[in-house]
Structure formats: C-alpha cells, structure tokens
Amino acid sequence: MNCTRCGFCLPACPTYIQTGGNEASSPRGRIALMKAVADGKKEPDEEVEAQLNECLGCRACEPACPSGVNYGHILEQARAVIQEHKSHSLPIRMLRKAVFQWLFLDRSRMETVHRMRWMYEKTPVQKLMRKSGAFRMLPGEAAIMERVMPGAAPPKKAVRPPVQAVFQDNPIKKVAFFDGCLMSTMFTETNQNTLYLLEKSGCEVVVPDTQQCCGALHAHAGETDGAVKLAKQNIEAFEQIDADFIVTNAGGCGAGLKEYPFLLKEEPEWVERAKAFSAKVGDISTLLVELELPPMKLEAELVTYQPSCHLENVMKEKGNVEKLLRSIDGVTYAAMPDKEQCCGSAGIYNLVQPEMAMKILDKKMTDVRHIQAGIIVTSNPGCLLQMKAGIEREGLTESVRAVHIVDLAAEALKQAELAGTAAK
Template identity: 60%
Template sequence: MSAANDKRQQELAIDMKQGMDYDELINCMRCGFCLPACPTYRESGGNEAASPRGRIALMKAVVDGIMEPDEDFEKQLSQCLGCRACEPACPSGMKYGFLLEDARDIIQKKKKHSLPVKMLRNVVFNELFPKPNRMRMVSSLLWFYQSTGIQKIAQATHLTKIAPGNLSAMERVLPKVPSPSKMKNRPSHVASEGVAKKKVAFFSGCLMDTMFMDTNDSTLYILSKSNCEIVIPKKQNCCGALHAHSGEKDGAKQLAKENILAFEKVEAEYIISNAGGCGALLVDYGHLLKDDPEWADRAKAFSAKVKDISEVLYEVGMPKMRLEPQTVTYQDSCHLRNVMGTFSAPRKLLQSIEGVTFTEMKDADRCCGSAGVYNIIEQEMSMQILDVKMKDAKATKARTLVTANPGCLLQMKLGIERAGLQKDVRGIHIVDLLAEAVRYAEGQA
C-alpha cells in the first residue's frame, strides 16, 4: 500500500468515527431478518458481507478501529442497491438507508477520482441536475436525435452497439422526448374539472418534467379529473435523490432548501410526487436537514405534506375507468414501498379499472435492479437481479407491466427487451395507465 493511500484510509477512518451515527450502528441486533429481503445477499449466494447486517458490521468495525476502510469495504457499500427493503423487515427499526448515505458521503469526500470521473461527476451533480434549463437543453438534444431520423439510422446500422454494457439496449427503451417548446411551456396551475375536493401542490421533478413529461401531463390530467386543484411552483428543482445516494449530500441539502422555499408559501393540503425515488427523499428532508437550526422545522413541515399520487387518487376517488380486457401486474418501486409505505393504493386503483384482471407478481416488492444509476455502474449484479424479476413477471402472463418510478420503468422495459417479450408485454407508469383508462371510458381512445 502506498503512503498516500495509507494516509487516506487513516483519514477516512477518523471521518467515519466522527460522522457516523454510532447509536444507529449498535441498534442492529444481528437477528438476520433482513437477509431474505436483501437482493445482493440472495444473488451473491448468501455472502454475509453483501447483506445489510454485514454492511452495518463493516461500518461499525471501521468506526471501532477494528478494520481499515479499504477497497473491499468501499466495494461492498457501492454494491448495495440502497433499496431499503431491509428496513420494513427489521424488528428494531434500523434506518439502514441513512447509515448508507452517511458512509457514502464520507467516502466520496476522501476519494481520489481520475480526472475523467471527477469531470463527469461535476457535470452531473453540479452543472446538470440542479439546473432545470440545462436539463431541458440535454433533453432537447435527445429529442433532436429521436425526431430527425438519426436514431433510426443509428439503430439500423448498429452504431448504437458500440455503447458499452447494456447502454445500447437502454437507448432503445428511452421514452419519446417532447419538443423543446413543450418543455418550456409548462403550467403553474391546473383547475379541477368539477368542484375541488383538494388543493394540492405538484412536485414535477427534473427527469419527470423533461424526458418523462407525458407522465407528468397524465398526472395533472387525472388529478384534475378527480377534482383536485393543482399548483405547480415554478422555482422547484431536482429532489436531490441522485446526490444523496451517490455521496453528494451537500448538494442534496442545497436542493432540499430550494424546494422547501418553492413550496412553503403554497397553501396546499398535499405535495404530490409521481416518482417513488423522488418521493422517498422528499419525505426524508426532515432527516436530511435535522442538524440545520434554520431549516430543520421547515423541512419537517415540508415532508409531512408529501404524498404519492396513488394515495391521493385513492383517497379522493377516481372517475370511471375502463380498458380492453387485459391482465395487469405491478412491480413495486422500492422507495415508494419501503420508505413511503405505499403499496396497497396502486393495487386498488389498478383493480378498479373495468376490463383489467390484476395478477400479483411473485416477490413484486423485491428490487428490479435499477436503483438510480446502479444499472450503469454495477451492470452485472443489476442484470442478474433483473433477469430473476423478469421470470416472475413472465409467470403472471400479464400483457401490461406497471410500475411507479421512471428508473424502474426503464429497467422493466429493458427486462422486456432482454426477455424477448416486446411483442407481448408493455411497460407503463401507473398514472399513464390510469389516464388511458379514464380516456377510454369516456370514448376518447
């Protein structure tokens, strides 16, 4: 080991000891209830270090000075999906996700990246996601690629296959991006169709209001149809989930403050999210800013209002919905289920669509392997998890595979491609299916 690396590990160990929540680390009873819930533990053949219990033990060993925070330690934390399925399974109420985010943040502050990686991280975390205009610009480039025929030529000539790993397949499942003019002309208020039952504020997100803008439009449509008045604050920004999960906690805190400022003057009963990954961080703003005297109470007040779209639609009641006869199954968004606690509302909404036969997928609550950018940086494990998921999906014989998070949706579409089911199965976001069912019932489709 070089002297520089040895010094870095010593400094990292000190930072871990000072920065980790030791009370939370010793809260683990080592009972093993988390093991069956952990995807990486199962797919690694029962490797203890690849489990929540094992990773907590590794963190504690570093904090206690028993082991060094070496490459193997960092690798185990990197290979965790962060799905937080271990938390509902834990009898002592461990907040494993908070420990993981703290550890990754401490590691990143000491990590010596190569120049290309350092530049890429700077672009993604500082120059792209926190700046809505640049998100729209990048999405406009993708729109140009899709709409001018360049994409068809690239696919026909197999140029896309030069992309590393599964990026070529991922390119094929990207949604059709709206035009630049549509991305600019976004509403700030949508009236309820009838007498308003609720006044809600909508968190439109960054990717959701560019690449997945059609899903946001479906969200506004069905909320209005369900007699909700919707306010969409203009000054909102990226939720910060990608930052928080990637060791960029300071960036996540800054984005949280911007969003709190944007929403706290809006008189609304709920703050609506339609993306499980975003919603999970929004409800954790209270924890993220708990040590900031100026923001702690404001963050708690913000988080208390956050609800998933499915919960609100089920509460207020949907208009009549109907589709052509089809079997539908549902894949849980990990963070929607494990952090926000939302699992029955989406299923009840799907079951209420006339013409739909709902079939529960085996282990629908287990991660699909997307986990933000995990399917790019940890491709082998991600695809291993996805292939198992697709076997369970195929067993339902469903024609329509529904989920509630953009990353999960792309992952499931990738799984459909890998399984050769493109002609038989479609992947769709739940609000797009609900909007489709409302329009069909009204004779619009």
C-alpha cells in the same frame, strides 16, 4: 449499534440472494463493515466501497428489521464520508462534476439537454448511431436503455411555463405538483396525465415554477452538499403555495422529498420547515385512492405490478397502486411473485452495476413469464425503464408492455369516457 445481527434482513436483500448468501453482500454484513471502519478496525478501502456500491439502496431490509435500524440513512452517510476522502481519476472527477454540480443542480440545464436529445432523435443521427452498433461500446446495458427510453417530447412541451395550474370552482383539495426534473423532460406525457387525473378527481393543482430536482441522486451518491442545496430550494418553492398535499408520481423522488428532515437535521432553522414540507408529500396513487376517480375501463387484460421500493419502503405508501388496478373494469390483477424484491433499477444502479442489475431483472422476467401478464405496471420512471429493458431482453415486445400507473389510469379513464359517450 441497534443491529442485533438477527438476520431477518437477509431474505429481504436482493444482493444477498443473488450472491448465494454472501454475508458481506447483506445489510447485516455491510453494517458490520461500516462499524469496523468507524471503530478504526478496518480501513475504508476498495473492498468496503465496492460492497457499499453493490447495495441497491432499495431499503427492503428496513421493514424486515425488528430493531428499526434505518439502514438507508447509514448507507448514505457512509457513502458521503467515502466521497469526501476519495481521490477520483480526472475523467471520473469531470463526470461527477458535470452530473452533480452542473446538470442536476439547475432545471434549465436539464431542459437544454432535453432539446439536444430531441434534435438527436429528429435528425438521422439516432438511426446512424443504432445501425453502426456504437451503443454496444457503452458500458453495461446502456444500449438497451437507449432503445427503451420514451421519445423526446417537443421542447415547448418539456419547458415548464411560469406557473402551470388546473383550477376548479369548488376544489376538493388544493394540490402542489412536484413534477421532477426527469419526469418533466423525459416523461412529459406521464406528467400531463398526472394533471389530467388530478383534475378529474376534483383537485386544484399548482406547479411551482422555482422547484428543482429532488436531490435524491445526490444523496445516494454521497454528494450531500448538492442534496442539501436542492432541498432548501424546493422547500422555499412549495412554501409559497398553501397546498393540502404535495403530490409526486415517482417513488424515488417522493422518498427523496420525505427525507428532507434527515438531510437538514443539523440546521435548526431548516429542520422544522423540512418536517412541515415532508408531512404533505405523498404519491399520486394514494391521493387518487382517497378521492376516488370516475369509472375506468380497459379491454380485458391480465396486469401485474412491480412496486417502487422507495414508494413502499421509505414513503410507506403500500397497496394503493393495486387498489387502483383492481378498480379498473376489464383488468384482472395478478400479484408479481416476490414483488417486494427490487427490480434492479435503483436510480442509476443498472448502469453502474449492470451485472447484478441484470441478474435481478432476469428473475423478474421469469416471474412475468410465469404469470403470463400482458401489462407490467410501475410507479417510478427507473422501474419503468428497467421493466421495458427486461421485455426487450426477453423478446416479449409483441406480447407485453410496461406502463406507469398514471398512464394506465388515464388511458382507462379516457376509454370509459368514450364508452359512455358512445352509449349515449
């Protein structure tokens, strides 16, 4: 009801832009559809579901809205209602159950899948699959995503020890690290670099061993029960640590954690605990800017940044990645044109809505070519894979690389340390 139909959200919406101004593909249009269903004027049919599914959930419309409409909450509630009443085919039911009720509800299962992926890469199977062209039979851009995924770390590195910690004699802050289910298995090196940077910043770091997936994927897909279950487990895990700051290195996960008070709003015994938890959650870029890293250095390079939508639009932590980049000796920072526009990753959006995702990505890569950046920095794993896919699609693998801000900062810090040692 707060939507005044002013239209300020329209130029902020990637799907509205890509469809040439289709009203139904805008936040204003989708709110009108949802309201029509709620008022009994329209059935929640395939047209409504298709429009809600076409939405990236990037929430760029929220900062643009003068009325303060929390579109993301409305979208997730609408998707949950549709899933509650929808009859899926047997294959879809099995797939959703495997993903939402099995895989992402238990970290140990993620680690099992990671071990299987590691074995797949270490045997001839991967080469045979790629040579056979079997991946081209997969939907959307799954074949490109398979090529750009980082290599699987040895299983021992991807399995969290009972308690992982970095201790300091006189710590500046005590930090609890949310290491994420995909980050700790698929992006193990980034997590290790996160611990390295926090240590160099003078933090004492503890990684709770009972934490689980953040639940954002469940919430976005209308699987509210799973999201609630994971939220409660994570709150309990981090309550055991009297930390000053709960740090994340993935914008999507951080936003999911920040949303726990809304997710648990109907449960009085949990909502205050959720508020106390989410108040401590923040991105590593924010903490590193606050604490100030030692000097960092890289070879001269033109660097641009594709922001995480959820880091900026939900966590409201804007500008800190750019501050980190500008603090690195040798880096020339060039702002990505229309950087506030989503890259098209949006969780698994690039797999389930590949046509729209690739249209959005192609625009991003046109901008990269325009500014001639050699490095594209991201602050979220999905964005990182999406930009790597763009580099692959454009044939720029020899001249452009995509890297997480944590990995670039760690690289720059180590290079500065080596330079300092050599000077001595």
